[in-house]
Each structure stands twice: as structure tokens, then as C-alpha cells.
Amino acid sequence: MANLTCVLFALAILIFTLITAIYKPEEDPHLLQPTFTSSEHAIAKTREDYLNLTLLTPTGLSLDDVASNVSTSGLECVGSWDQPIDCTNPEVFHLMMRVTIETFKDVHFYKFGKPVRGTNSSTCDMAWRYRPKEGNADAFNKDYRRFVISRKEDCSFNVVGVGEYHTGLNARKPKKGYQRGFEKMNSSSKQVKSSAGVLPVVGGIADGELHVVNSNKDLFSDGKKYLVYTGGGDRCKSMNHYLWSLLCALGEARYLNRTFVMDFSICLSSKYTASKQDEEGKDFRFYFDLKHLMELGSVMEEGQFWFEWEKWERRGGQGLYLVEDFRVTPMKLADVKDVLIMRKFGLVEPDNYWYRVCEGEAESVIHRPWHMLSKSRRLMDIVSSIASRMNSDFDSVHVVRGERAKNTELWPNLAADTSPNALLSLLQNKIEEGRDIYIATNEPNTSFFDPLMDKYGTHFLDDYKDLWNESSVWYEVTKKLNKGITVEFDGYMRISVDTEVFLKGKKRIETFNDLTSDCKEGINVCPSIS
Numbered sequence: 287m288a289n290l291t292c293v294l295f296a297l298a299i300l301i302f303t304l305i306t307a308i309y310k311p312e313e314d315p316h317l318l319q320p321t322f323t324s325s326e327h328a329i330a331k332t333r334e335d336y337l338n339l340t341l342l343t344p345t346g347l348s349l350d351d352v353a354s355n356v357s358t359s360g361l362e363c364v365g366s367w368d369q370p371i372d373c374t375n376p377e378v379f380h381l382m383m384r385v386t387i388e389t390f391k392d393v394h395f396y397k398f399g400k401p402v403r404g405t406n407s408s409t410c411d412m413a414w415r416y417r418p419k420e421g422n423a424d425a426f427n428k429d430y431r432r433f434v435i436s437r438k439e440d441c442s443f444n445v446v447g448v449g450e451y452h453t454g455l456n457a458r459k460p461k462k463g464y465q466r467g468f469e470k471m472n473s474s475s476k477q478v479k480s481s482a483g484v485l486p487v488v489g490g491i492a493d494g495e496l497h498v499v500n501s502n503k504d505l506f507s508d509g510k511k512y513l514v515y516t517g518g519g520d521r522c523k524s525m526n527h528y529l530w531s532l533l534c535a536l537g538e539a540r541y542l543n544r545t546f547v548m549d550f551s552i553c554l555s556s557k558y559t560a561s562k563q564d565e566e567g568k569d570f571r572f573y574f575d576l577k578h579l580m581e582l583g584s585v586m587e588e589g590q591f592w593f594e595w596e597k598w599e600r601r602g603g604q605g606l607y608l609v610e611d612f613r614v615t616p617m618k619l620a621d622v623k624d625v626l627i628m629r630k631f632g633l634v635e636p637d638n639y640w641y642r643v644c645e646g647e648a649e650s651v652i653h654r655p656w657h658m659l660s661k662s663r664r665l666m667d668i669v670s671s672i673a674s675r676m677n678s679d680f681d682s683v684h685v686v687r688g689e690r691a692k693n694t695e696l697w698p699n700l701a702a703d704t705s706p707n708a709l710l711s712l713l714q715n716k717i718e719e720g721r722d723i724y725i726a727t728n729e730p731n732t733s734f735f736d737p738l739m740d741k742y743g744t745h746f747l748d749d750y751k752d753l754w755n756e757s758s759v760w761y762e763v764t765k766k767l768n769k770g771i772t773v774e775f776d777g778y779m780r781i782s783v784d785t786e787v788f789l790k791g792k793k794r795i796e797t798f799n800d801l802t803s804d805c806k807e808g809i810n811v812c813p814s815i816s
Contacts, residue, residue, distance in 0.1 A: 347383075347387065347394075347395045347396065347398075348387065349384060349387055349388070352380050352383045352384050352387065369437070370407030370408070371407060371408055371409075371410060371435045371436075371437065371443070373401040373402055373403050373404075373410035373411075374400075374401070375443075377442075377443060378401060378410060378435060378443055379398075379400070379401050379412075381435075381443050381444075381445060382398075382401055382410065382412050382433050382435075382445065383395075383398050385433070385445045385448065386398075386412075386414065386431075386448070389448060390416075390677065392418060392419055392420070392677065392678065392679050393416045393417060393418050393419060393427075393677075393678055394416060394417050394418075394419055395414055395415075395416045396414075396415050396416060396417070396426065397414060397415045398412065398413075398414045399412060399413035399414060399457060400412075401433075401457075402456045402457060403456065404432045404433075404454065404455075404456065405432075405455075408434060408435055408436065408446075409432050409433065409434055409435070410432070410433050410435055411430065411431070411432050411433075411453075411454030411455065411456040411457035412430075412431060412433060412454060412457055413428065413429065413430045413454065413457040414428070414429055415427070415428055415429075416428075416429060416678070417678075418673075418678040418679065418790070418792065420792045426670075427670040427673050427674055427678055427790070428667065428670045428671075428674070429451060429670075429674045430451065430452050430453070430454040430457040431448050431449050431450075431451065431453055431454050431457070432448075432449035432453040432454045432455075432457075433445055433447070433448055433449070434446040434447040434448075434449075450675075451671065451674045451675045452671060452674075505591075505594040505595075505598065506594075506595075506598050506603060506605070506625050510545060510625075511542075511543070511544045511545070511624075511625055511626070511627075512544055512545050512546075512547050512586070512591065512625060512626045512627070513535070513538065513539045513542060513544040513545070513546050513547065513626075513627050513628075513629070514546075514547035514588070514591070514626065514627075514628050514629070515535050515628075515629045515631065515640055516628060516629070516630050516631065517630055517631040517632065517633075517638065518531075518631030518632075518638045518639060518640055519631070519633075519635040519636070519638045519639055520639055520640050520641075521553045522553040522554075522555055522556075522564040522566075523555060524555050524557060525554075525555070525558070525573075525778050527639075528552065529659065530641050530654075531639060531640035531641040532548075532640070533654035533655060533656065533658075533659070534640055534641045534643055534644040534652065534654060535548075535640055535643070536583060536585075536654070536655050536658060537644060537652040537653055537654045537655055538616045538643060538644070538648075538652055539583075539584070540583065540655060541616050541620075541651065541652055542616060542619060542620060542622075542627070544584070544627065545584040545585065545586050546583070546584065546585050546586070547586050547587075547588050547591045548585050548586065548587065548588060549588045550569065550570040550571070550576070550587055550588070551566070551567055551568065551569070551570070552568040552569070552570055552573070553565065553566045553567075553568070554566075554568045554776060554778065557777065558776050558777030558778040558781075559774070559776055559777065560774060560776070560777075569767055569768060571662060571767055572662060572664075572764060572767070572773060572779070573661070573662055573665070573778060573779065573782065574659055574660065574661060574662055575660040575661065575662055575663055578658070578659075578660040579658050579659065579660070582655070582657065582658045583655060583658045595626070603625075604624075604625075605623075605624040605625035605626060606624060606625070606626050606628060607619075607622050607624040607626065607627045607628070608628050608630060609627065609628065609629045609630070610629075610630045610632070612629070612631070612637065612638075612642040612643050613646075615643075615646075615647055615648045615651075616643065616648055616651065616652055617647070617648070617651060629643065661782055661786065662782075664760050664763055664764060665760075665779060665782050665783055665786075666786065667759070667760070668750070668753045668754065668760060668783050669783055669786040669787050669790070671750070671753050672724075672745075672747075672750050672753070672783070672787050673787060673790045675750070676722050676724065676745060678790065679722065679792070680721070680722040680723065680724050680745070680790075680791055680792065681717050681721055681722070681723050681724070681791045681792055681793040681794070681795075682723065682724040682725075682726060682787070682788040682789075682790070682791025682793070682794050682795070683709070683713070683723055683724070683725050683726070683788075683794075683795045683801075684726045684727070684788050684794070684795065684796050684797050685704050685709070685725055685726070685727040685729060685735075685797055685801070686700070686704070686727070686728060686797040686798070687700070687701070687704055687727065687728060687729040687734075688728040688729065688730070691704065693808075695809070696804075696808030696809055697802075697804045697808060697809070698804065698809065699802050699803055699804050700797075700802050700804045703801050703802035703803070703804070704797065704801055704802065706734065706735060706736075706737035706738060707737070708801070709735070709738060709801070710737065710738060710741065712795075712800070712801065713738075713741075713742070713795070714741070716793065716795060716800075717742070717793055717795075719741045719742070720741070720742070720743075721742055721743070722742070722743040722745060723738070723742045723743065723744055723745065724745045724746075724787055724788060724791055725738075725744055725745065725746055726747070726784040726785065726787065726788040727746070727784075732746045732748065747780060747783060747784050747787070754775040754779075760775075761773075
């Protein structure tokens with residue numbers, strides 16, 4: 287009996303080994319992307335979630351990666367060539383991918399979304415993620431197109447035409463049910479599917495919903511500790527000031543291994559608003575990727591924290607350690623056992639700026655976690671849209687003028703060095719005639735640059751207003767985030783988008799590095815040359 291058992295056991299092992307050797311799992315025909323086998327090739331999430339993927343797949347997908355002879359699944363040819371196109375057919379999908387790769391030769395492709403039906407029975411929408419072959423390639427672009435497809439008499443398919451960027455409306459349909467402001471999500475809510483089905487949209491819009499702790503769970507009983515900053519003079523300052531202080535606070539929280547309690551309502555400085563007044567109540571998610579921040583750091587929304595803290599105190603909870611002097615260094619707080627450390631800042635500027643905590647002795651210890659901050663995906667979608675409309679084949683010039691050009695005491699040469707004639711003289715030696723040029727500028731009247739149009743195709747941010755007007759996805763999403771109130775595409779958003787599009791240019795020309803001998807901060811504050 288024992289021998290029989292051993293024989294059966296050995297036979298079972300042999301059968302399992304044979305099955306393992308010959309089995310190949312089916313590939314998903316709806317999503318083609320590179321596969322990595324080495325653990326050292328882990329994808330690091332950063333600004334657009336996949337910042338370093340270029341290092342892993344420098345050439346992206348090619349025609350060799352796409353099947354060219356997918357069968358028509360037994361379709362009877364006779365009388366069938368006028369039937370509706372099935373966008374889910376693998377043959378249609380692979381044909382669309384091949385045509386895309388052959389049509390757009392200046393880019394590397396990394397992922398294709400599943401095709402969905404377009405406006406009629408002969409159109410299919412498809413999205414993809416890509417990078418230009420030349421120039422700055424530190425982030426993905428996204429494209430969405432509509433394909434017109436016909437069937438030949440032999441039942442094979444043919445792409446009749448490919449639409450312009452963003453013609454594939456179904457391919458970029460945003461998810462529903464997540465733009466709920468700061469309130470708790472309804473656990474019973476379900477994702478609404480479009481009639482065309484749900485496409486795994488390439489680089490879909492981040493929900494950025496706030497983390498809400500289950501009210502049945504004691505927030506303070508699991509050993510977690512918190513850090514909060516209150517008061518101070520940082521509010522309504524420039525965004526650079528705000529970020530410098532916020533990152534100091536986040537850096538201290540990381541050093542102390544505490545969750546940072548954060549106010550996600552921003553006061554936008556008057557320098558960025560149409561009203562020229564400071565404006566309270568701006569949502570952090572308008573400008574930055576909250577989901578990215580919360581994935582990389584331990585952060586909790588201020589309103590919910592104080593709600594839970596009040597319940598904790600009513601039950602007799604204790605543990606508040608108050609610090610009212612920024613000169614108390616983070617190193618002195620490392621051994622504090624209390625649940626909450628509260629830094630309270632006074633009224634006297636500049637001693638009430640948060641970033642003062644990270645000065646002096648703390649400067650070499652507290653490192654600002656810049657990697658935790660990423661621009662809003664809603665803004666980055668606009669950036670990708672602009673780049674795609676120029677087929678990611680453009681050069682860029684940053685032209686700073688405005689008030690600086692008028693101030694001849696600090697910038698004596700800037701106005702002349704950024705005049706159209708001066709620009710033409712410089713660009714003819716740097717950029718080939720006939721190229722598309724994106725001009726990122728604070729010059730309010732873009733007709734100032736009209737003389738460049740004789741030699742170059744010029745593009746400006748305001749050429750793409752449709753990407754944030756009332757019919758845009760950005761408008762719809764931000765309005766929902768803002769509880770139904772229209773959101774202004776404000777000055778800081780413009781700066782963010784302008785800068786990011788500039789960085790995507792194949793050749794990039796800066797004002798203070800390339801166009802003028804004046805210094806960025808003025809004639810009396812030029813960096814010393816050693």
C-alpha cells in the first residue's frame with residue numbers, strides 16, 4: 287500500500303511539472319504594454335506616476351510587439367463588409383495600434399487603452415500614453431483619437447482616417463462618483479458605466495478624495511502620533527512661500543515619524559487672481575495631486591482630525607504638547623511621547639513663518655520632501671493636451687517681460703533683448719526655420735510676437751482656452767470638486783501649465799540663460815562667479 291502511494295505521488299508530481307512547462311496564460315488583448323522581469327526594475331511613482339519608466343523601456347512599443355495577422359474569428363465574408371464594426375475585436379484593436387505607431391513616428395508608445403465605439407457603427411475611440419523620441423522625456427503624454435474603420439470584401443479591416451487630438455470622446459470619458467468635495471464618500475455608490483463601456487483610460491484623472499477614518503475606529507488608540515501647525519503669517523503669500531513653509535512642516539513630520547495634520551484649503555495670493563485680491567477657500571487639489579501626496583506621506587485632513595480629537599478629549603484622552611517658539615528644534619521634540627505636538631505661531635512676521643522651523647541647526651537635519659508634491663493631474667492633462675496638439679514635435683522659448691521689462695534699473699537690457707527682432711536674430715542660430723515654437727510668457731499681448739510668425743509656427747497658452755472653458759473636462763471636474771461652484775483658471779494654474787508645456791519642448795531657450803545678459807533677480811543680485 288505504501289509503494290502504491292509513493293507511485294501515485296510521483297505520478298502526480300510528473301503531471302504537474304508537465305502542465306507547468308507547457309501552460310501559457312492568455313494575454314489580455316485589450317491592453318498591450320511592456321513586461322519587466324527584474325525586481326530591480328520596479329517603477330517609481332513620481333510626478334505623473336511613472337516618471338522613471340523611460341529608464342526601463344527607452345524605446346517603448348514597436349510594430350514587432352503588435353500582432354499583424356489576427357484572424358477574423360470565423361466571420362463569413364459574403365455580405366458582411368457593411369456590418370457595424372466591433373471595436374472589441376482583437377483584429378481591430380491591433381490594426382488601430384499598428385496604424386498609430388506607423389502614423390506618429392516621432393514618439394515612443396508605452397500603453398494603449400481598449401478601443402470603444404465612437405459616434406457611429408464605423409468609428410472606434412482609443413487612448414494611449416506616449417513620450418516624444420527627442421527632447422524632454424521625464425513624463426508621459428496622453429492622446430485620444432477617433433478612428434474611422436471600414437471592412438474590405440475579404441473581411442479584413444482598414445483604417446480610413448485618424449481624427450485630431452481629443453476626437454475620441456468615449457476614450458477620455460472621466461469616471462463618475464468621486465468628485466465629492468471633502469465630505470465622506472457614500473460606500474454604497476457605484477461607478478456609472480457609459481453606454482460604450484468603461485475604458486481603462488490612460489492616465490485617468492485622479493480622484494484625490496480625502497482619507498476619511500472609520501468613525502468606529504479610535505484614531506488615537508493604535509499608537510499613531512500627530513503634528514499640527516497653527517497660525518502664522520504664511521497665509522495668502524506667494525505659492526513659492528506657501529510651498530517652502532508647507533514642505534518644512536511635512537519634513538518635520540517625517541523626521542518625527544508623525545502624521546501631519548493639514549489644512550487643504552489654500553488662500554491664493556492676489557498676484558494670481560483676476561480680482562487682484564487675496565482669495566480664501568481654494569482647494570489644494572486644484573493645484574496639486576492630493577492622492578500622490580497621501581500615497582507618499584502620512585497626512586490627515588485638519589477638519590476630521592479636530593472632530594476626532596474632540597471625541598478623544600471627551601473620553602478623557604490626553605497628550606497635547608504645545609510649542610510656541612520656532613527655535614525649539616525638531617531634534618528636541620524627537621523623544622516627545624504625547625499623541626499630538628502642536629506648533630503655534632504668533633502674529634509677528636517673519637518670526638511666525640513656518641519655514642523658520644527648518645532654519646539654523648535644523649537645516650542639515652530636516653529635508654523637504656519635494657518628491658511628495660506633484661502638480662494636479664487635471665492641470666497635467668491640459669499640458670498633455672497642448673503637447674499632443676503640436677504632435678509633441680515643437681521647441682519652446684520662455685520670454686519673461688511684463689513688469690521686469692519696464693524696470694530698467696534692475697533689468698536694463700531685458701526689454702531690448704526680448705524684442706521680436708532680437709528674438710529672431712537669436713533663434714535663427716538655434717532653431718530651424720519652419721519649426722513650431724511654444725512661447726511661454728507673461729507678456730499680456732501675444733501679438734507682440736507676430737513678427738516671429740514669418741519664420742516659425744508660434745503657439746501660446748491662450749491658443750488652447752478650450753481646454754479649460756465651460757465645455758472642457760477640466761471645468762466639469764473642478765466644478766464638482768468645488769461643490770458645484772465654478773472655478774477660475776487662475777494665474778498660478780496658468781504658470782503651472784505654461785511651465786510644464788515649455789519643459790516638453792525638444793529645444794528649450796530660457797530668458798535669463800539664453801536671451802539676455804541681465805540677471806534673473808536684477809542687476810544688483812547677480813550670482814557670483816567663482
